[in-house]
Amino acid sequence: MTRPFTQGSTDPTVQPVPASVVERVDAADSTLQNPKRAVVSLGANLGNRLETLQGAVDALEDTPGIRVKAVSPVYETEPWGVEPGSQPSYFNAVAVLKTTLPPSSLLERAQAVEEAFHRVRDERWGPRTLDVDIVSYAEVRSDDPQLTLPHPRAHERAFVLAPWHDVDPEAELPGRGPVAALLDEVTRQGVTQRPDLELRLPE
Ligand SMILES: Nc1ncnc2c1ncn2[C@@H]1O[C@H](COP(=O)(O)OP(=O)(O)OP(=O)(O)O)[C@@H](O)[C@H]1O
Ligand SMILES: Nc1nc2c(c(=O)[nH]1)N=C(CO)CN2
Numbered sequence: 747m748t749r750p751f752t753q754g755s756t757d758p759t760v761q762p763v764p765a766s767v768v769e770r771v772d773a774a775d776s777t778l779q780n781p782k783r784a785v786v787s788l789g790a791n792l793g794n795r796l797e798t799l800q801g802a803v804d805a806l807e808d809t810p811g812i813r814v815k816a817v818s819p820v821y822e823t824e825p826w827g828v829e830p831g832s833q834p835s836y837f838n839a840v841a842v843l844k845t846t847l848p849p850s851s852l853l854e855r856a857q858a859v860e861e862a863f864h865r866v867r868d869e870r871w872g873p874r875t876l877d878v879d880i881v882s883y884a885e886v887r888s889d890d891p892q893l894t895l896p897h898p899r900a901h902e903r904a905f906v907l908a909p910w911h912d913v914d915p916e917a918e919l920p921g922r923g924p925v926a927a928l929l930d931e932v933t934r935q936g937v938t939q940r941p942d943l944e945l946r947l948p949e
Contacts, residue, residue: 773848781813781844781845781846782844782845782846782883782884783815783842783843783844783884784842784843784844784845784849784852784880784881784882784883784884785840785841785842785843785880785881785882785910785917786806786840786841786843786856786878786879786880786881787838787839787840787877787878787879787881787897787900787903787905787906787909787910788802788803788838788839788840788841788876788877788878789823789836789837789838789874789876789877789879789905790836790837790863790874790875790876790877791825791833791834791835791836791837791873791874792834792873792874792875793863793864793875795836795837796820796837796943796945798863798875798876799820799837799839799876799945800945800946801862801863802859802863802876802878803817803841803945803946803947803948804948805859805862806841806843806855806859806878807948808948809847809855811845811846811847811851812843812844812845812847812852812855813843813844813845814841814842814843814947814948815842815843815844816841816842816913816914816947817839817840817841817842817913817945817946817947818839818840818841818909818910818912818913818945819839819909819912819939819940819941819944820837820838820839820909820939820940820943820944820945821837821838821839821905821908821909821937821938821939821940822835822836822837822838822938822940823835823836823837823838823904823905823936823937823938824836824935824936824937825871825873826871826903826905827871828871833872833873834873836905837940837943838905838906838909838937839909839945840881840906840909840910840913842913842914849880849883849886849888849893849895850892850893852880852883853880853892853893856878856879856880857878859876859878860874860876860877860878863875863876879897879900879906880893880895880897881896881897881900881906881910881919882895882896882897882900882919882920883895883896885920886920887920887921895920896919896920896921896922900919901919901922901928902932903932904929904932904933904934904937905937907925907928907929907932908929908934908937908939910925911925911926911929912939
């Protein structure tokens with residue numbers, strides 16, 4: 747017969763469970779029952795950019811605990827944050843997910859997908875086969891440098907805001923306000939929709 751664990755157990759091998767562990771397990775349980783909405787930004791400026799973005803969408807959908815609910819139109823965009831003309835243009839898009847993964851596991855999965863597409867990390871904002879950034883995760887706000895939420899630069903990037911607004915015109919960036927208003931504040935120069943290209947939503 748198994749005895750339920752109690753704090754006052756007389757079994758000397760049974761240790762009390764630290765409150766921090768109980769808290770984390772409870773949080774994981776509640777996330778499992780209540781999938782969260784997350785938004786990820788996809789970017790590629792090396793290799794077959796469209797194929798890579800589609801591969802990233804498919805890989806996210808193939809992940810237990812992730813469902814891709816919507817994918818945006820594809821934009822061709824001038825590289826942001828670097829010397830003009832120093833890198834090939836990007837293809838960018840946004841995917842809206844429902845996930846039972848906690849934020850840290852979603853980041854791990856995003857980075858594994860980047861690696862599967864041979865992403866190398868050398869210089870900051872260097873050219874890349876694939877970038878998967880977590881733009882937002884429900885209402886979560888965090889200044890942890892490993893995973894800052896919302897993404898600390900999303901509000902200034904038309905290559906994130908424009909496709910996000912296309913798939914969810916009512917979207918809000920936690921702590922920053924409506925995406926529509928943020929989009930009015932940034933330049934859309936060099937951010938061009940490519941209606942001839944399309945990402946498929948996995949079936
Ligand atoms: N919201 C987030 N999404 C993805 N990575 C994040 C986030 N917040 C912090 N990071 C951290 O940023 C680190 C660098 O990520 P990455 O190399 O993708 O940056 P980048 O895409 O070149 O630049 P940027 O962060 O400006 O988009 C990652 O190792 C990750 O731990
Ligand atoms: N146009 C564009 N510029 C960028 C992008 C990107 O995805 N698109 N990603 C960066 C680092 O995340 C830096 N600069």
